[in-house]
Amino acid sequence: xxxxxxxxxxxxxxxxxxxxxxxxxxxxxxxxxxxxxxxxxxxxxxxxxxxxxxxxxxxxxxxxxxxxxxxxxxxxxxxxxxxxxxxxxxxxxxxxxxxxxxxxxxxxxxxxxxxxxxxxxxxxxxxxx
Amino acid sequence: xxxxxxxxxxxxxxxxxxxxxxxxxxxxxxxxxxxxxxxxxxxxxxxxxxxxxxxxxxxxxxxxxxxxxxxxxxxxxxxxxxxxxxxxxxxxxxxxxxxxxxxxxxxxxxxxxxxxxxxxxxxxxxxxxxxxxxxxxxxxxxxxxxxxxxxxxxxxxxxxxxxxxxxxxxxxxxxxxxxxxxxxxxxxxxxxxxxxxxxxxxxxxxxxxxxxxxxxxxxxxxxxxxxxxxxxxxxxxxxxxxxxxxxxxxxxxxxxxxxxxxxxxxxxxxxxxxxxxxxxxxxxxxxxxxxxxxxxxxxxxxxxxxxxxxxxxxxxxxxxxxxxxxxxxxxxxxxxxxxxxxxxxxxxxxxxxxxxxxxxxxxxxxxxxxxxxxxxxxxxxxxxxxxxxxxxxxxxxxxxxxxxxxxxxxxxxx
Numbered sequence: 001x002x003x004x005x006x007x008x009x010x011x012x013x014x015x016x017x018x019x020x021x022x023x024x025x026x027x028x029x030x031x032x033x034x035x036x037x038x039x040x041x042x043x044x045x046x047x048x049x050x051x052x053x054x055x056x057x058x059x060x061x062x063x064x065x066x067x068x069x070x071x072x073x074x075x076x077x078x079x080x081x082x083x084x085x086x087x088x089x090x091x092x093x094x095x096x097x098x099x100x101x102x103x104x105x106x107x108x109x110x111x112x113x114x115x116x117x118x119x120x121x122x123x124x125x126x127x128x129x
Numbered sequence: 130x131x132x133x134x135x136x137x138x139x140x141x142x143x144x145x146x147x148x149x150x151x152x153x154x155x156x157x158x159x160x161x162x163x164x165x166x167x168x169x170x171x172x173x174x175x176x177x178x179x180x181x182x183x184x185x186x187x188x189x190x191x192x193x194x195x196x197x198x199x200x201x202x203x204x205x206x207x208x209x210x211x212x213x214x215x216x217x218x219x220x221x222x223x224x225x226x227x228x229x230x231x232x233x234x235x236x237x238x239x240x241x242x243x244x245x246x247x248x249x250x251x252x253x254x255x256x257x258x259x260x261x262x263x264x265x266x267x268x269x270x271x272x273x274x275x276x277x278x279x280x281x282x283x284x285x286x287x288x289x290x291x292x293x294x295x296x297x298x299x300x301x302x303x304x305x306x307x308x309x310x311x312x313x314x315x316x317x318x319x320x321x322x323x324x325x326x327x328x329x330x331x332x333x334x335x336x337x338x339x340x341x342x343x344x345x346x347x348x349x350x351x352x353x354x355x356x357x358x359x360x361x362x363x364x365x366x367x368x369x370x371x372x373x374x375x376x377x378x379x380x381x382x383x384x385x386x387x388x389x390x391x392x393x394x395x396x397x398x399x400x401x402x403x404x405x406x407x408x409x410x411x412x413x414x415x416x417x418x419x420x421x422x423x424x425x426x427x428x429x430x431x432x433x434x435x436x437x438x439x440x441x442x443x444x445x446x447x448x449x450x451x452x453x454x455x456x457x458x459x460x461x462x463x464x465x466x467x468x469x470x471x472x473x474x475x476x477x478x479x480x481x482x483x484x485x486x487x488x489x490x491x492x493x494x495x496x497x498x499x500x501x502x503x504x505x506x507x508x509x510x511x512x513x514x515x516x517x518x519x520x521x522x523x524x525x526x527x528x529x530x531x532x533x534x535x536x537x538x539x540x541x542x543x
Contacts, residue, residue: 036223040247042238042289043217044270044282044366052154053208055131058200066199075167075175079137082176086192117130122199126137127167128146128160 064121065095069108072101076127083124101125135198139165140185144373152278157207159198163191217368238365240357240386244293255288258301259542263288267308270367272317272375282308282366287358290365294358299336300351303328304358305542306416308366310535314359315370315385316420320456321378323423324359325389325531327516329404330414332539338392342520345389345424345462345527356387384423389531391518397465398517399472400479407536414539419514421457421531439524441470446486448528454511460531464519467526479515487513 058064066087068080084096097120102109108116108125116123138146140162150158163179170178182191189197222232229246233239245251256263263285271277287308291301307314307326316322328338339349347353363369370376370385378385395402404415445461452459463471476482483489487510512532519525 036225037229037246037248038221038223039229040221040249040252040285040289041218042233042247042286042293042361042365044280044286044368046215046217046280046368047152047278048215049152049156049213050154051156051209051211051213053210054155054158054203055133057133057202060200061196073168075170078170078172079167079175079179082172082180083192086180090192091196113130116132120132122132123130123134124137124161124195124199125134128136128138128142 058122061091061094061122063093065097065119067116067120067123068096068098069112069116069123069125070098070100071125071127073127079127080124133199135195136160138162139167141165142377143186145375145377148374149277156213157204159207161191161195161198162186237371238361239293240360240364242386244361245295247289247292251292252285252288255291255296255298255301256285258298259284259305261305261542267305268311268366270311270313270363270369272315272367272369273313273322274317277317277375278368280366280368282362286366287362290361291354291358294354294361295350296354296358297336297350300355300358302414302539302542303332303336303355303416304362306537306539307355307359307418308362309542310418310537311367312418312420312534313367313369314356314363314388315376317369317375317377319377319379320422321380321382322420323382323384323388323531325384325391325419325421325424326356326359327403327417327419327518327533328390328392328415328539329395329402329409329417330412330539332414333392333395338390340392340394340518342522344394344518344520345391347387352390352392353387356390359388359390360385382423389419389424391462391516393516394465394518397468397521399465399469399477400515400517403514403516403533404536406479407533409536409538415536416539417536418534419460419531420534421460422529424460424462424527424529424531439470440474441467441524441526442474442476442482442485445471445526445528449486449510449513452510452528453530456511457530457532458512458514459510459528460514460516461526461528462516462518463526464524465517465521466524468515468517470524482515483513486510 068084070076070080080098084098087094087096099112102112138160143162146160150156162184163182164185167175179191183189184191184194187194222229224232226246230243233244261284263283265284267282267284267287269279269281271279284305287305288301291304296304314324333340336351337349338351368375393402402411403417404413405411407417409415449459471482476485514533
């Protein structure tokens with residue numbers, strides 16, 4: 001019985017004693033605080049970019065045809081209507097043509113593209129919501 | 130066209146739109162920004178907010194600046210041509226672990242939780258679990274929109290991210306199968322989409338995937354770290370999930386952290402496994418990818434139904450009718466007891482049950498969406514997918530919006 005009690009006491013002391021260095025396998029296996037390691041960069045590879053020049057600007061809006069192209073996001077029609085009113089008031093000699101893109105939010109229909117190329121001088125496209 | 134054009138964009142999207150323009154070869158593309166939203170505003174409000182307002186970025190009046198963008202001569206920089214090559218930084222970093230953890234956080238290589246640092250030894254151990262060479266091109270990924278640029282990544286990139294996620298090397302073939310699809314786990318959409326996957330086949334037990342209690346939650350290392358590895362591969366390999374450029378979820382989605390990685394409880398399911406229903410042989414190791422909103426909804430709580438009212442087929446059909454079928458349809462995740470209720474009610478195959486729930490023959494060609502999307506009309510229920518997983522300790526199930534996109538064999542990546 002005495003041996004048994006002694007054994008329990010030893011076990012309990014062991015529970016509350018500070019952990020000896022040999023009881024720290026995780027720390028012992030890892031690098032010391034000041035030690036440096038080398039790790040990989042986890043990023044993938046971005047594609048190369050082919051640079052494209054922007055189209056030449058107009059010298060004036062006077063006498064020019066400006067297309068407003070609505071790509072379909074809700075409210076773009078109202079916004080373009082109030083913007084058109086501003087152009088009519090401030091640039092009365094600029095002709096405004098309102099069109100819907102006909103090809104969703106990220107493209108213009110080929111027919112509209114050709115029309116602007118043929119008949120337009122510039123375009124305002126929206127709305128990037 | 131070769132005509133000057135200026136896009137109108139809300140200022141919240143400036144970083145993303147500049148990146149998109151750069152990716153398309155025009156880093157200095159002229160754009161006009163203004164304060165949103167536009168949706169739901171009256172003409173008078175739009176007049177005051179935008180036409181009489183200033184560009185929040187430059188501080189200049191919107192309309193005068195718009196004219197200037199169309200008429201001010203181009204600079205030499207705006208007319209540049211040629212090829213611009215980029216890299217994503219050095220191949221390796223050296224420092225103390227503390228320094229490297231801070232560096233990874235600063236460079237947004239993480240999901241803001243601690244990662245396992247990808248040392249050469251750890252990555253090499255991961256690579257032992259595939260026969261594919263480290264420099265093999267694994268996939269091409271964009272943030273889920275054609276407007277975003279498409280990055281490429283290798284088998285080694287996936288191994289690095291798998292180590293960071295805390296994945297065990299034996300999970301690596303599943304992670305490679307996911308990465309090979311190029312589908313991002315962190316979609317750019319302002320809707321806040323999540324991603325998930327269902328795994329079928331003996332690999333479920335081989336790598337310790339949980340398909341009993343807690344099957345759709347973070348209650349097993351395999352489910353949790355496979356999902357995290359897919360998210361980290363998307364963030365790093367595919368450059369996704371960067372708020373302001375490649376991510377714009379308006380309120381976000383917590384499931385972007387580890388997704389939902391499920392294994393079907395094939396042993397307790399009365400139905401054919403999902404992979405078999407999608408054309409694979411029983412016993413093949415297959416992962417099926419999903420995208421959507423997620424699967425949890427308060428609409429799905431039916432715990433107070435007892436006795437003769439336990440008409441689970443009817444309850445599911447009713448919930449299906451309340452779901453928004455637009456985009457992702459309806460996904461039902463059934464515990465085995467619920468699946469057995471359905472079988473005992475006379476639906477011994479998922480196909481029969483689907484036909485009854487949706488009123489459509491599975492696989493039948495659906496009519497084109499037509500003008501529904503533009504008009505905002507919601508299609509009730511939509512495509513119906515059934516997954517059986519989880520424990521048998523109670524009669525629970527969950528339904529939400531999630532749709533299968535593709536299924537991939539896993540063993541090809543061993």
